[in-house]
Amino acid sequence: MSPRFRRVRLAVSAALAAAAIGMLTAPAAQADAGSFANPGFEAGGGSWNQFSMPFGGVELINSSSTYPAHSGYWKAELGGRGFAGVNRVSQQVTVPAYRVPVLSFWLRIDPQTPATMGYRELIVEATTQDGTPYLLTSRTNKDSNGEYQKVTLTLPDAFYSSSEQRVNISFMAVEDAANKLPFLIDDMTMTYNLKIFRPWIPPVLTRPTIGL
Known part of the structure; x- marks a missing residue:
């Protein structure tokens, strides 16, 4: 990772933390409890928060045929703008009580030449209701696959609770001015599992055998 890339990432971290807390207080449309609204972006940017720095007004959610969607016509296109900066889309989801949340999405990273350095990074985060962010995963241009x-x-144990909580899910691309192909994201889902508690079983005690 280049020094310039690291500086860009550090420069936006404070602004992103503040934005994440602000988004948690904003109302978010929900199709069903615990689900994403507009999960495949077919309603455009509806229900999604979009953030771009240093330049605003970028259509992060679009139907451009240059990079096709996984399904339908619309997808999120993060990065690939040709300048050092950050793009992010996020949405608030209500996690039900006593459930383990599982996030799924489809990701496409096109191959690049050369791909020996990670000039672009995708960061997937979940932020708890009190504003604590958790890194779920990250990818760079070195993870290119050419298809969805x-x-x-x-999600970690911090998102399992005895009461429902509002959780912010964000997809953020940080890039240098090199390697302009974007991260493509589509068809998000949130599913929920029951937490399995395994009972503690004491070890079986045996008496030592004393030789006669």
Whole structure:
């Protein structure tokens, strides 16, 4: 990772933390409890928060045929703008009580030449209701595959609670001015599992055998 790339990432971290807390207080449209609204972006940018720095007004959610969607016509296109900066889309989801949340989405990273350095990075985060962010996964241009692949992530224990909580899910691309191909994201889902508690079984005690 180049020094300039690291400086860009550090420069936006404070602004992103503040934005994440602000988004948690904003109302978010929900099709069903615990689900994403507009999960495949077919309603455009509806229900999604979009953030771009240093330049605003970038259509992060679009139907451009240059990079096709996984399904339908619309997808999120993060990065690939040709300048050092950050793009992010995020949405608030209500996680039900006593459930383990599992995030799935489809990701495409096109191959690049050369791909020996990570000039672009995708960061997937979940932020708890109190504003604490958790890194779920990250990818760089070195992880290119050239086609959509499904990514499934189980959120950590901080998102399991005896009461429902509002959780912010964000997809953020940080890039240098090199290697302009974007990260493409589509078809998000949130599913929920029951937490399995395994009972503690004491070890079986045996008496030592004393030789006669």
